[in-house]
Amino acid sequence: MFYNADMTLPIGKLPPDRLAQLLQQIARPDSSVLLGPGIGRDCAVIEFTGDQLLVAKSDPITFATDEIGWYAVQVNANDLATAGATPRWFLATVLLPQALPPEEIDRIFDQMQAACIAVGATIVGGHTEVTSGLSRPIVMGTLLGTVTRDRLVMPDGAQPGDAIILTKRLAVEATAIIAREKAQELSAAFDGPFLQHCRRFLRSPGISVMRDAQIATQAARIHAMHDPTEGGVATALYEMAAAAQVEVRIDPRAVMIYPETQTLCDHFGLDPWGVIASGSLLVAVGAAEADRVVEALQSNQIEAAVIGHVVGKSDRPIVLTEFEDRCEPLRRFTRDEIAKLF
Secondary structure, three states: OOOOOOOOOOOOOOOHHHHHHHHHOOOOOOOOEEEOOOOOOOOEEEEEEOOEEEEEEEEEEOOOOOOHHHHHHHHHHHHHHHOOOEEEEEEEEEEEOOOOOHHHHHHHHHHHHHHHHHHOOEEEEEEEEEOOOOOOOEEEEEEEEEEEHHHOOOOOOOOOOEEEEEEOOEOHHHHHHHHHHOHHHHOOOOOHHHHHHHHHHHOOOOOOOHHHHHHHHHHOOEEEEEOOOOOHHHHHHHHHHHHHOEEEEEOHHHOOEOHHHHHHHHHHOOOHHHOOOEOEOEEEEEHHHHHHHHHHHHHOOOOEEEEEEEEEEOOOOEEEEEEOOEEEEOOOOOOOHHHHHO
């Protein structure tokens, strides 16, 4: 259902069917656009100069407020990484509530600058304004990068027979957001060291997948990559299947979760499969090369495991969980589980 009973829009991404309707209305007459908008597509790819392609991504930060500037750069860099691209130029639209202290504005810009340095990008412009009706800051980032034609990874490249690899574990980003945004509420149930440890998930294991993507593409010819964000790993798997028009089967026993993540999700009654999940990377690669990719990631201290396979083409893309002798559809989430907290 697209609307709630009171005819208000639910928080989170538009439902895939509704988004697909809107995207079908977009005219695409420009032949230089090699990859435009679509379900499961992390970024756009445009002819640039010589053998270089321009890769573009725009993403807002709406759930997080603590270190929002860092988030804004990292999540956009993640999407460029799924195409094999290198971040170059960052633009930010920063919307601020009227009651925000001046030092908070300084912190947001310091965070964006530090994050850009970390990913190798330069802030080149954007827009900043104080906006009525906001209770907290919103940062919308646009990141441009480049990739050579032979290193481009397309989002629809998953093929029958591919192995699906997941790096790190479920819901890295959600762990950090919950600990940071619900600190006061959680302090009554958990001790300070535990919550501080969860807050550090932002950087360790970290919400960036740039190294994950770089290591994977150096180890083998990757067919597709996808960055789980809103809707968690479950939604990302469906998006990956939709982009390639394939059926994916997952072994849920191979999908790991941090004990800290499980604890916080249990506390709030959230399903960790459906909470915002930057920090993990889904990789589709030929089955014969999957072990080499996993070993390369693990040798660089990045957890990775084969969690499933692409079993065939499908006009109605689906993700199934395999357990012993039965298959069941993986749960679908109409909105991100973390939206329940906001």
